[in-house]
Amino acid sequence: MPEKVLVLVGTKKGAFIAESDGKRGSWKLRGPFCEHWPMNHVVGDAATGAIYGAGGNEWFGPAVWKSNDLGETWTHSSDGLAYEAGEEPIKAVWSLARRNGSLYAGVQPAGLFRSDDDGATWSHIEGLQNHPSRKDWNPGGAGLILHSIVTHPRDEEQIWVGISSAGVFYTWDGGKTWEPRNRGTRADFLPEGQNYPEFGQCVHCLVMAPGRPDRLYQQNHCGMYRSDDGGKNWQSIEKGLPSTFGFPAATHPRDADTLFLLPLNGDSAGRYVPDAKAAVWKTKDAGATWLDERKGLPQEDCYAGVLRQAMATDSLEPAGVYFGTSGGSLFASANEGENWSEIARHLPTILSVEAMVVSG
Template identity: 65%
Template structure:
């Protein structure tokens, strides 16, 4: 049966949706969510319900919801607060669904919330902010944000989060308690004798391998890493890449060892693609070897960046790969990165991408 692909495009000026029946011709609609900044949008593959999280210091935080593929929307911020006298929450930065149907939201300043009623109301999961290292967490360039959020696909008690710039933390009890999981990841900005601290690393992106929840990949401010034990230890896999710096990573939907990256040229060198030539890098063996995929992508004067959640895949075969740039260009590949085409050239700054496949 033919499948329709929906791209959920979070931007600084609302959520856009791109639809395609063949992954070649795309129809763009939006902006939705009253043009609020949308940092991340996801869809429930079982129901098709779309959730979009965002906000800023002016609007406040909220999660938007559509049960009719984007035709109409509601939103709620009920419960998205640390309480009276605590710092106000500026925005929702990441969303994830658990296998038990719970919806999670990561926010700025860094913390975790859970909803058990489809985003209508939220409850703070306090264990993370109560962690003894919390007073020492330092904000990254975008603030102290919980931007990466993974839930084990079978066990809702197992959670991983990435916080800039506190590092990766893990909970095995549904968020009641947490432990840092940063062993082996560098913090090059620290003094030489403090390059591998327990926490304080600036994680940029955290993704889970298909079919192997304890295999994680991490793009860090200071390198690219793989873990085979749920983040208890990390191994560098940056050899063969043009840079140790970048923001986004995306795992293949079925192949455990296949990973996609879009490196940038460095933290103080402009934060655009190396040599101003766009390439997505693909590994088929868990990061041991890398291949640059460039066909159809700009190869001169492309001074663009790609943000941490703006690279994703769909679940079709072959997998489609998508990324959006800081300049508002949306690129799509229907064949796992072998060939690329710009399918929307003039969007606002693209902050995030996710997909939903529907039988059509």
């Protein structure tokens, strides 16, 4: 049966879907969906065809949206997405991760929830908020958000999360117990001599290498890092990049040594692509060297940014790579970044990009 590629796009004004066949030569855009809610993260489950959207804000409240027909119709639920009475209310759902029959949701202010009934009801994984360091967590620019959820492919008890600005935390017992895993990552914004704390780093994106669950990559506010021991220790891999600052990172679907980044020009220099020339940077040797891929991307007067969840790869051969900009442009490459085309423009600010391959 022919393959269909869906690029799932979360924006400030709803979810969109860009659709193509397996050749990825032409695209059709559908949307907006989810009643124009801000959609921070839209993900798909290729095994079932279900699509889920993390959404909400102070006005709408938090909810997870769901479509079982590739985006034609949607429902949503916030049942259980709440902290205990007296705690700061949840403003929005920021991130989603699917593993086997469970769905995980990261929220603002930072916390982790789990659903075992396909998003109909949610339960709070309280161990993270009960961590002794919780009282000292500070918000990043977008607030105190849990934006990255990484699950172990073979052991459902192991989970890593990224929190701005608290750092990376890890559990080995399904969320009862957590420990910070930030050794080797900088926090340049702290006073001199306190730049390598146990927690308090501003992690921007956390991803796992395919086939190597102990290898993690992290784009941080203060550098680009790799860990080969599940986050116990981090080493800098930013040499050769145009900037130490950026938000998104996307792994190759099969090669643990290949990673795609889109650096920005710095935290206080505008937060747009360096020299106003767009490029996706790729490593094929786990960060030892980097190559900038620019063909088809704007090379003058480009002042767009790309946010932490707005870059993804698909599972085809060769892998497709996708990213969306703050200016509402959606770009795609069908050959692992060698050539690019703009497949949608004038969308609302793009907050997330994910790809799903299904049978047509």
